[in-house]
Amino acid sequence: MTRREEILREMGLTPIWRMRRRSGFTIQRSGVTVQESENTLNPVAHSWVELKSKVTACTVCRLHSGRTQTVFGVGDEHASWLFIGEGPGAEEDRRGEPFVGQAGKLLDNMLAAIDLKRGRDVYIANAVKCRPPGNRNPEKDEMAACRPFLDRQIELISPRLIVLLGRIAVQALLNTEVALARLRGRVHDYRGIPVVVTYHPAYLLRNLPDKAKAWADLCFARKTMQGLQVRG
């Protein structure tokens, strides 16, 4: 049994991997064509309620020991837009909601800049559901351990577009070590869902000049979404 299978088993998320065909579309940007993935989870295997309860009870990785509570995610559970950050900070751990505090305010402003609002056709989640101690970055094995929860969350939401906030979210979802700066301005793929990347709001609070780049990324995300809507 592989490590991934062990993790899925410990989480009670097996045996649920199945192949099924989604209604397909093809993403084309910058001359690169990405075909949809056929790997999806059985949609009846774990409902939102079951998934939330599994996350709440999860002790699969070491992060469970320092948490006040798990931080599952927040927003419209059928949103077109999914924003993914890295993991809960101290305030999120205390309140049980992602992106609260200063970084959360900035994210809300970023959303407003492209006519979006938390909870209205927008869902916000993190790569890991428990707070890494001392606000350190999540380790790779912790992200891998939490990934099946994120995968299932994405499948339940079935967003039209995913926006990754920061390097850690990029590593967690796209499995790449390529610098975020080199991934901006392009459409990436997660199981047939288009993905764009930008900076994490907490990073932007420390690096104000990069806010202009984040604005360009958001405009690109909005344009990408408009293209998807035209395609239907």
Ligand code: SF4
């Ligand atoms: Fe479980 Fe994810 Fe929390 Fe680790 S971070 S204990 S995998 S819910």
